[in-house]
Amino acid sequence: MQALKDKILSEGKVIGDDILKVDGFLNHQIDTKFLEEIGCEFKKRFEGCKVDKILTVEASGIAVACETARQFGSVPVVFAKKAKPNTIVEGCYSAEARSFTKGTVANLRVIKRFVSEGEKLLILDDFLASGEAAVALIRIAEKAGAEVVGFGAVIDKTFQGGRKRIEDMGVRVEALASIERFESGKPIFTNDN
Amino acid sequence: MQALKDKILSEGKVIGDDILKVDGFLNHQIDTKFLEEIGCEFKKRFEGCKVDKILTVEASGIAVACETARQFGSVPVVFAKKAKPNTIVEGCYSAEARSFTKGTVANLRVIKRFVSEGEKLLILDDFLASGEAAVALIRIAEKAGAEVVGFGAVIDKTFQGGRKRIEDMGVRVEALASIERFESGKPIFTNDN
Numbered sequence: 072m073q074a075l076k077d078k079i080l081s082e083g084k085v086i087g088d089d090i091l092k093v094d095g096f097l098n099h100q101i102d103t104k105f106l107e108e109i110g111c112e113f114k115k116r117f118e119g120c121k122v123d124k125i126l127t128v129e130a131s132g133i134a135v136a137c138e139t140a141r142q143f144g145s146v147p148v149v150f151a152k153k154a155k156p157n158t159i160v161e162g163c164y165s166a167e168a169r170s171f172t173k174g175t176v177a178n179l180r181v182i183k184r185f186v187s188e189g190e191k192l193l194i195l196d197d198f199l200a201s202g203e204a205a206v207a208l209i210r211i212a213e214k215a216g217a218e219v220v221g222f223g224a225v226i227d228k229t230f231q232g233g234r235k236r237i238e239d240m241g242v243r244v245e246a247l248a249s250i251e252r253f254e255s256g257k258p259i260f261t262n263d264n
Numbered sequence: 265m266q267a268l269k270d271k272i273l274s275e276g277k278v279i280g281d282d283i284l285k286v287d288g289f290l291n292h293q294i295d296t297k298f299l300e301e302i303g304c305e306f307k308k309r310f311e312g313c314k315v316d317k318i319l320t321v322e323a324s325g326i327a328v329a330c331e332t333a334r335q336f337g338s339v340p341v342v343f344a345k346k347a348k349p350n351t352i353v354e355g356c357y358s359a360e361a362r363s364f365t366k367g368t369v370a371n372l373r374v375i376k377r378f379v380s381e382g383e384k385l386l387i388l389d390d391f392l393a394s395g396e397a398a399v400a401l402i403r404i405a406e407k408a409g410a411e412v413v414g415f416g417a418v419i420d421k422t423f424q425g426g427r428k429r430i431e432d433m434g435v436r437v438e439a440l441a442s443i444e445r446f447e448s449g450k451p452i453f454t455n456d457n
Contacts (some may be wrong), residue, residue, distance in 0.1 A: 099345065100378045103330055104338040130322035130343065134330045137296055146299040150323065152292065154366065173347065185293045 072112050072247040076260055078105065079226070079248060085256045089200075089231060097225060098197050110138035113195065113223050116245040120220045122146055122193045126186065126212060126228035128168075128204050129153060131197040132190065135225060139195060149185045151208060153177040164214045166207035179207045181215075188216035199224035199246060202233025209242060213235055221245060229261060265305050265412055265440040271298065272419070272441060283394075283426060291390050292298055292416060293323035302440065303331035305309045306388065306416050309438040312414045315339055315386045319379065319405065321361075321397050322346060324390040328418055332388060342378045344401060346370040357407045359400035374408075381409035392417035392439060395426025402435060416439060421427045422454060 084092040096102035113135075122143045127136040128151040136148045154177075163180040170177055186192070194208045205222050212219050219242050227234055227246030237244050249261040277285040289295035306328075315336050320329035321344040329341045347370075356373040363370055379385070387401045398415050405412050412435050420427055420439030430437050442454040 094375065095378075099342065099375060101330060101333075101341040101343070103333040106330065107334075107338070130326060130345075133323060133326040134341070137294060137299065137327045139331060140294075140296040141300075145300070148294040148295075148327070149292065149298055150294070152323075182287065182292060183289075190352055215422075 074105075074108060075112075075225070075248045083258065085253050087260065088249050088253065089228065091226065091228065091250065091253075091258060093226065097135075101134050103134075106134055106138045109225060110137060110142045112247055113139040113193075113245070114142035116223065116247075117193060117221055120193070121191050122192045122220055124149060124186070124193075126151070126181070126192045126194045126208055127196055128208060132144060132195060135197055136195045139193075139223075145192075149181060151179040151181045151211065153179060164211040166210040166214075168203040168207035169201070170203070179204070179211065181211050183215070186212060190215070190217040191220050192217045193220045194222045195224070196222075197225050199227040199237075199244070200231040200235045202231075202236040205233060205237050206237035206240070209237065209240060211256075223247075226250065265301075266439045267298075267301060268305075268418070272451060278446050278451065280419065284419065284421065284443070284446075284451060286419065296327075299327055299331045302328060302418060303335045305440055306332040306386075306438070307335035308364040309416065309440075310386060310414055313386070314384050315413055316384045317342060317379070317386075317400065319344070319374070319385045319387045319401055320389055321401060325388060327392055329388045332386075332416075336386075338394050342374060343436065344372040344374045344404065346372060350438065357404045359403040359407075361396040361400035362394070363396070370411075372397070372404065374404050376408070379405060379408040379410050383408070383410040384413050385410045386413045387415045387435075388417070389415075390418050390424045391439070392420040392430075393424040395424075398426060398430050399433070402433060416440075419443065 125136045162183045165180045221243040224246045227249040250258045252263045318329045355376045358373045414436040417439045420442040443451040444454045
């Protein structure tokens, strides 16, 4: 998605060897006009796929999931929770995920009645790095007996291995911008998207 | 908003004396079709107000804020963060907020360059209970010298005092459903909206 690559180059900021900050339009401040373009692009990428529900994880995945859900005819969105609030008193599917940016391990949870057997799930997130969150969401879907239509990330840092991990699980991956490496503080995109 | 009251009565669940669970359509699973109605209603309530940006807090406020932003002509959304990820390396405005449902204290943070002096902010959240998060967001806006156009909550549990706290700060409050009290495990709505 060229508009995304342009936006990353003009507004993103590389920190150290592996962090790309895009908090000006995606995960702190959200450019809601651009968000619509992201939703449309995911719809295009997964055109022809039946999607019953979109699964994501709090917090940055929520905006992307809701906008994409609208493009799929306003299907429901379920976001996995990272902490267990005392309002959750019923059975959950859970799976652990290490947070790349926070250095912590979160136990992602989804209440059982919100993911059903045979349901066709599109899993979305803002970033795909080492794939920890994505793998945890796929595990949750598997535990529920749901079918994962695919995994979509706005930005994929391919060099961190997450994409390969998910594809090795047999899940289709679509990333709107894939970064091969950082060079002199700038992202170098792969040529295939 | 009658459709919301109906949905709370049919799908919500009261736990104990003060918790209302609406995780089937608002803060775990999101009914994105209904979310659009919520966004339209906020637009109607704040009709005629100039809104430059919508401020909310992760995680459940994000969907409501993004959909309402779309109704206001796709203004940007900024969501305050509860934890400090290692990607935040610059100056922030911050304010403490006790979490009613988690029993913890969070330090809400917004990077300074995302809220500006004179900017007209509409602050939104899913719930208004004791008003901790709302007050913290208003304090952040004040620190930035921004102007708070109003505070909007999808559901206001008036009996927990948050509404009065915010109104006492001189900020207009709009709630799409206000709950006066719980009675025999059912919410009793105030008559005025």
